[in-house]
Amino acid sequence: QAVVTQEPSLTVSPGGTVTLTCGSSIGAVTSGHYPYWFQQKPGQAPRTLIYDTDNTHSWTPARFSGSLLGGKAALTLWGAQPEDEANYYCMLSYSGARRVFGGGTKLTVL
């Protein structure tokens, strides 16, 4: 079973830029893994920010973008706001069937 890896924690200054990454234990992440990114705040259900590598939902703030970077999926936050402090999870699909979540990144805006 593949393991999906994320940074356990990151800190960004208000107004700053940060990139979260999502790697796969069995090779490079490609668009064929259909990377997803989710945001979860304490006490709330997750919400989907990015689907299929770089597509956004209508509610996704424009300061979030998804990409592939150096064999990993990446979520970049430009101009961080205090309300962006949350846990972020990526998810990859393997063989079109099973989904695997990363362990999550706790993002602090400080």
Next chain:
Amino acid sequence: EVQLVESGGGSVKPGGSLRLSCVASGFSFNDAWMSWVRQAPGKGLEWVGRVKSKTDAGTTDYAAPVQGRFTISRDDRKKTLSLQMNSLVTEDTAIYYCVTEQHWLAWGQGTLVTVSS
């Protein structure tokens, strides 16, 4: 508005069973692939399994920890997704979310399952 509402959570002893339901509205449920995702207290998200739409044969896939113990089913007429959980163990304690796989655009609010003696 797309909405998913889970129910059926509660406390159960190890070895017991529980059935969760998720009622959908605001989208074409019969065309949607649907997943269950769980989150143990203080932990990350874990994919549980998925059922495809009937037009895609309605097949199911499960994560290894629940394979053979959990069964996902759907009733398109009632727009309801179900998760039958058998042979529960303490590690199954979690909030269980249903999610529509159409760009994962909607999550339910979750229902808590506690497995404890």
